[in-house]
Amino acid sequence: MIPTVYGKRGLSAVHCFDPRGKIILLGVFLVTFFLPLRIGHLGIHLAAVAVLTVVFLGIGNVLRTLRLILPILVLVLILTPPFHREGPVLFSIRSVPILTVFGLVEALRLIVRFTGITLIFYLFMGTTDPDSLVLAFRWFRLPFSVSMVLSIALEYIPTIRIIYDQVRDAHRLRLADETMEARQAVNSGRTREKGKSKPRGKRGHRLAESIPILTSVLILSVRRIPTLAMALECRGVGRKNRRSSFHSLKTGAPMIRDGLITALIAATVVFSIVLFP
Amino acid sequence: MDKEKRRSRIPGSPAFRIASLAILTAVTAVFTYMVRIPIAPTRGYLNLGDVAIYFTAFTFGPVSALIAGGLGTALADIISGYSQWAPISLLVHGLQGLAAGLIASIAWRAKRETFNLYWLVAAAAGTVVMCAGYLGAGTLMVGFSAALVELPGNLLQNLAGVVGAVPLTIAVRKAYPPVAELRW
Numbered sequence A: 001m002i003p004t005v006y007g008k009r010g011l012s013a014v015h016c017f018d019p020r021g022k023i024i025l026l027g028v029f030l031v032t033f034f035l036p037l038r039i040g041h042l043g044i045h046l047a048a049v050a051v052l053t054v055v056f057l058g059i060g061n062v063l064r065t066l067r068l069i070l071p072i073l074v075l076v077l078i079l080t081p082p083f084h085r086e087g088p089v090l091f092s093i094r095s096v097p098i099l100t101v102f103g104l105v106e107a108l109r110l111i112v113r114f115t116g117i118t119l120i121f122y123l124f125m126g127t128t129d130p131d132s133l134v135l136a137f138r139w140f141r142l143p144f145s146v147s148m149v150l151s152i153a154l155e156y157i158p159t160i161r162i163i164y165d166q167v168r169d170a171h172r173l174r175l176a177d178e179t180m181e182a183r184q185a186v187n188s189g190r191t192r193e194k195g196k197s198k199p200r201g202k203r204g205h206r207l208a209e210s211i212p213i214l215t216s217v218l219i220l221s222v223r224r225i226p227t228l229a230m231a232l233e234c235r236g237v238g239r240k241n242r243r244s245s246f247h248s249l250k251t252g253a254p255m256i257r258d259g260l261i262t263a264l265i266a267a268t269v270v271f272s273i274v275l276f277p
Numbered sequence B: 001m002d003k004e005k006r007r008s009r010i011p012g013s014p015a016f017r018i019a020s021l022a023i024l025t026a027v028t029a030v031f032t033y034m035v036r037i038p039i040a041p042t043r044g045y046l047n048l049g050d051v052a053i054y055f056t057a058f059t060f061g062p063v064s065a066l067i068a069g070g071l072g073t074a075l076a077d078i079i080s081g082y083s084q085w086a087p088i089s090l091l092v093h094g095l096q097g098l099a100a101g102l103i104a105s106i107a108w109r110a111k112r113e114t115f116n117l118y119w120l121v122a123a124a125a126g127t128v129v130m131c132a133g134y135l136g137a138g139t140l141m142v143g144f145s146a147a148l149v150e151l152p153g154n155l156l157q158n159l160a161g162v163v164g165a166v167p168l169t170i171a172v173r174k175a176y177p178p179v180a181e182l183r184w
Helices: A020-035 A041-055 A059-079 A099-125 A129-141 A144-187 A206-222 A225-233 A253-275 B001-010 B014-033 B049-060 B062-079 B083-109 B117-142 B144-175 B179-184
Strands: A089-093 A096-100 B038-041 B044-049
Touching: A020 A099, A020 A129, A020 A253, A041 A059, A041 A099, A041 A253, A059 A099, A059 B001, A059 B014, A059 B062, A059 B144, A089 A129, A089 A253, A096 B038, A144 A206, A144 A225, A144 B014, A144 B062, A206 A225, A206 B014, A206 B038, A206 B044, A206 B144, A206 B179, A225 B014, B014 B062, B038 B179, B044 B144, B049 B062, B049 B083, B049 B117, B049 B144, B049 B179, B062 B083, B083 B117, B117 B144, B144 B179
Parallel strands: none
Antiparallel strands: A089 A096, B038 B044
């Protein structure tokens, strides 16, 4: 299982919230961050998303996410104002405007947008496990074959990761063995045998060193395709009366409750945009 | 003999397509989020997702590269905590795989299965699509100036992808010839 869910799983309301509702709200908030609204309005949306993310995922996780995007935010703050020189000048060098009010507002708008998008995605993905996500997309009429591809890929990622680790470790052992042989040869005064590879430095030839590992990983992976295909055929995939089907997400009262909450939040966001553009 | 017959019969069936796309998607995801090569001067990383995309395009064709490239990199973004880029990766890397795969399939149809000029043209097309896609999407997300700064990194990443994918494809075909039969 791939760890993508953070926070107190199972205890928080957002973790238990219907993934279909989360997808709709994700779309609503994403559109909001791209609308040409006032910076204050966007700031309120960002604050709401940030508070929700901190409450449900914890301040540590949120700070870690923000640290990941910090370099790009700094770049936006430095590089955006010189491209927008309209409005009152705040800072100039030899009468060349470097920082104007419009440039600063534009930089802040981009920072709020990117931070907001990052946090809303983090809140969404950090509280939804990938399998529920596939089921939710399936509910939104994602084709059966694409859902199966996603579902099987999610199961196979840890397997291929293990294969990669094993192959890499095996290659490292071989290299360690060669290095030891080389050292022994140097100590005993013998020269390196022709055709034997040179022990490589830590930084050099990283890509070249990884090719044999990747070749082995790819071969071990693609060899599984016919077996997996036969297994799927045995499960009836590709036939009209197939025996494989997806679970369905919860229905009844919980779905109606989460649906109403989704509608309420989406309506609040839309009204706030219409009333205070 | 039966096994061979069975294997040759399967490619093209819905089950085989799902199986190959799922495995290639998983491989692309693992290559993207696990295999990272440190770049000493910037302390950044090059991921090898593009190696997997170009390998898929050269070996399995445009449709496989479109789906596995897009889904694999999007899943890798989700797993590694950069989920805000997942929709963009889905689209851009998918189109990158499609562009590279369409050109590489010309060589496939001409029965030129080893390294040839089409692979380089395919890689160049994939690079253009990927860099243009990320520049456009980056402009929407963080503005043109910040998106432009990312361009050299994307070019370097693609270059590493091409440099890695060509010997990898040749090595895999040489070490495991039945891989050619898995194309659909």
